[in-house]
């Protein structure tokens with residue numbers, strides 16, 4: 646599991662012995678340095694492994710595991726949760742494949758007609774009605790009951 650860590654920005658005392666940067670191994674001679682993971686860093690050296698953003702500026706937290714350091718945004722993108730499945734309302738982990746329909750996300754297993762449980766294949770039409778996924782048959786049947794279809798056709 647990744648750990649969430651804070652980042653501190655410290656000002657360097659002019660008479661203090663320069664600290665080595667954990668990123669580039671050079672001495673830090675700037676006026677400010679970052680302290681994170683019990684190490685010291687140049688402001689430019691503490692970066693997200695994914696998007697290269699400077700972590701001292703981004704909300705001052707980082708996520709780390711072994712030598713990998715990520716910003717919050719990438720961490721959430723890679724390891725966060727996608728949201729709740731609109732069908733079973735359980736959480737969907739970000740790694741899982743999902744189906745999307747409008748603003749809703751679904752587990753692959755949950756993405757089926759909610760009336761007849763028919764699964765959809767690629768290219769199949771599906772419909773969203775009152776936030777329920779419906780196959781074409783059930784959708785049209787529903788419309789028929791409401792008397793719309795005769796007007797549409």
Ligand SMILES: [Zn+2]
Pocket residue numbers: 666667668669670671686687689690
């Ligand atoms: Zn450095």
Ligand SMILES: [Zn+2]
Pocket residue numbers: 693694695696697698715716717718719
């Ligand atoms: Zn990033």
Ligand SMILES: [Zn+2]
Pocket residue numbers: 730731732733734735751752755
């Ligand atoms: Zn689900």
Ligand SMILES: [Zn+2]
Pocket residue numbers: 758759760761762763779780781782783
């Ligand atoms: Zn159906």
